Amino acid sequence: MSFLKTLVGKPLPKSMIKEYITTVNWQVDELFKQVHSPRCDCINDETIDKLLKLSGLSYPKDQYPKLIESLKEQVRFIDRLHAVDVEVEDSINANLYERLTLEGLKSSIESQQQDPSKGETLQSWDPMSLPTESQNGNYIVKEGLLKE
Amino acid sequence: MIRQSTLKRSFSTTPQLYNKKFRPLAEYPLMCGLEIHSQLKTPHKLFSLSETSFHEDPNTKISYFDAALPGTQPTLNPEALLLALRAAVALGSSVNLDSTFDRKHYFYGDQPMGYQITQHYNPYAKGGSVKLWKRDGISEDEKTIRIEQIQLEQDTGKSVYVETEGESYSKIDLNRTNVPLIEMVTKPDFTHPDEVKVFIKKFQNLLRYMDICSGDLETGAMRVDVNVSIRGGERVELKNLSTTSAVISAIKYEYKRQIGLVEKGEAVVQETRGWDGKKTVRLRTKEDALDYRYMPDPELPPMLLSDEIVGQLKAEMPQTPDQVLESLLSTPYNLSLKDATILTYNLDLLMYYRMLFDVSVNAHGIDPRTPGNWLIHELLGTFSRNDLPFDPGYIPLVSLINLMKAVQDDFISNYSAKLLLQHLFNNKEETMRDLREVIEDYGLRKLTDAEVSSEELTAVCNKIIGEQQNTVKSIKKGKVNGLNFLVGQAMRATQGTIDANVFETEFKQLLDVE
Incomplete structure (x- = not known):
């Protein structure tokens, strides 16, 4: 948010950064190869069917095993991320932001300005220049999106 | 979901099917809750500063973020937050000083990001209430409708489904995408459609007073969904209700439909139904309910508010x-x-x-x-x-x-x-x-006694006596109220320029009555 000030510490010396990034502590591969994950055991053809439905995509049935294996790897990775204790980090993060006052809120309303580089001002870009097909200024989504 | 349906909207054409006095049956108590989406009256969108608009040419009021171009990120419009906070204070809700934004995923053409940014885990306000009084039009002396929570979220675009011979497609207009909304959810405290009607009217008026939302259902600036259940059974959510009368008719229909099911020995199933102007129709059941895969939005920091902000807002609120x-x-x-x-x-x-x-x-x-x-x-x-x-x-x-x-x-x-x-x-x-x-x-000045010619006065009264013989007869029989009628005629004839008392005295003299 533009009205929240982020606090930035002192820059680290280059030598320290170099040492930090060249020291190998762990490998990404390890995170994908966790031996047991109960969530992985539940991933099957049905899971893929559901995900495809949710995402509105289609995929050949004979390729499902490959997709299942890939999904299991991702879930193992996410399980590892979830296992990290983040309590300490959270409390630090909460202090990074200033609390918003009514005065601050009102002044940020007054000072906000549309940014043409974000396409916020009128005629700063032509939204119809991107699609290959449109109809009277509307985007067109084919294969129907019949409401339930 | 707050997406507008392409089902034909009923507007004022909603038939008044259930105008007969509605009385919930004692053995089937009605329970209703409301979810009301209100567009906030800010000229900008929620996470970009492109303009909000009504009835503009399609896709003319969108930023890169609104169109979900890759690499764009949300920035909160602080005016939307201010208006949302004013709504919470006006409703007596408890403001969460550490609220967060979450992503609610579902795939649809009118939602280019593939998710809606809403507040699922930590909404910005909880609790609060609206009081309904007998004078508002409910049967009880007073009733409190409790508010569950209020969340700040973005609207979706509009899609219009087109089906022609051989092809079907949807036209997508993203002007409404990312328009700021608050979604207010009540507890299921309504036990009669009249209470729902009164609540909607009062809620609309409250938001108008606070200059938070135009409150218009017809333009879609406010949208109402209803949860209906009987005897504490499964609840049915009613969507696509575009007028208050549609809301009321749909509740009455749904109440009777659910009783009908129970009396046939069938179960009411948890589902979402729409309103086609005559009856509620199934949209989806619990089995095919969407899995929204909520997750905290990693691109938006928490909204951390100071302790004093609620008190300061209260101090500057206008009268309710x-x-x-x-x-x-x-x-x-x-x-x-x-x-x-x-x-x-x-x-x-x-x-x-x-x-x-x-x-x-x-x-x-x-x-x-x-x-x-x-x-x-x-x-x-x-x-x-x-x-x-x-x-x-x-x-x-x-x-x-x-x-x-x-x-x-x-x-x-x-x-x-x-x-x-x-x-x-x-x-x-x-x-x-x-x-x-x-x-x-225009000769409308009231004449003073000195300016009134007694001959003209008598002439006017005699003319009226001649024209109004039936009244004169009834006056003479003792129905002196008729005199007021004659005076009224005389006032009209003289455009009110002569005092009514002057005419009354003259008529009494001419007709020889006390």
Whole structure:
């Protein structure tokens, strides 16, 4: 948010950064190869069917095993991320932001300005220049999106 | 979901199918809860500063972020937050000083990011209530409708499904995408459709007073979904309700449908149903309910508010409609409940009345009952007869004050003043002139006793006696009320320029009655 000030510490010396990034502590591969994950055991053809439905995509049935294996790897990775204790980090993060006052809120309303580089001002870009097909200024989504 | 359906909207064509007095049965108590989405009155969107719009050409009010171009990120519009906080304070909700935004995923063409940014885990406000009173139109003396929570979220775009021979596609307009909304969810405290009707009206009015939302259901600025269950059974969610009457008709229909199922020995299933103008129709059941895969939005920091912000907002809040109504019923206004209610539901009229009262009563010593009578019964009545909404600039405040003053000073009779108001309404340019000159020019000034010729007076009365023989006969038989009718005729004939008492005395003499 533009009205929240982020606090930035002192820059680290280059030598320290170099040492930090060249020291190998762990490998990404390890995170994908966790031996047991109960969530992985539940991933099957049905899971893929559901995900495809949710995402509105289609995929050949004979390729499902490959997709299942890939999904299991991702879930193992996410399980590892979830296992990290983040309590300490959270409390630090909460202090990074200033609390918003009514005065601050009102002044940020007054000072906000549309940014043409974000396409916020009128005629700063032509939204119809991107699609290959449109109809009277509307985007067109084919294969129907019949409401339930 | 807040997506607009392509189901044909019912608007005012909703048939009044259930106008008969509705009474929930004691053995099947009705339980309803509401989810109301309200568009916040800020000129910008929620996470970008492109303009919000109504009825603009499609896809003309969108930023890169609104169109979900890769690499774009959300930035919160602080005005949306301010308006949302004002709503929470007005509803007496408890503001969460550490709220967060979450992503609600579902795949649809009118939602280009593939998710809606909402507040699922830590909404910005919880609790609060709206009080309904008997005078609002419910059967109980008072009832409290509790609020579950309020969340800040973005709207979706609009999609229109087109099916022609051989192809089907959807037209997508993203102008509404990312428009700021608050979603207010009530507890299932409603036990009668009348309470729902009153609540919607009061909630709309409250948001209008606080300048938070236009409150219009017809334009989609406010959208209402309803949860209905009977006897504490499974709840059915009703969507696509575009008018208050559609909401009420749908609840009544759904109540009867659920009783019908139970009485046949069937179970009411948890599902989402729409309203087609005549009946509720299934949209989806619990089995095919969407899995929204909520997750905290990693691109938006938490909204951390200071401890003082709620108190500061409370201090600068205007009066609520209920407070305004109370004040209008009390001294110095002492309006009737009917008149006070009319003013409470029309902010332009209320402001005009307050100024009219202040200047006419406090500065010109006009009777405190007079401003309300002239404004609500005469001026507002004239607007209604002409099928026009009240326009505070149409008849300048000073013209109406001068008119009331002229009546009070006996310069013009009440009767003639009403005629003159019609004239001013139809000839606006006359309001620019000195009112007393206009009164003189049209011969509407009340004549003094010395100016009234007794021969002319007698001639006018005799003419009326000749025309109204039936009334005269009844007066002579003792029905003296008929005299008022004759006086009214005489006032009309002389455009109210002669005092009613003068005519009454003359008629009594001519007809030889006491």
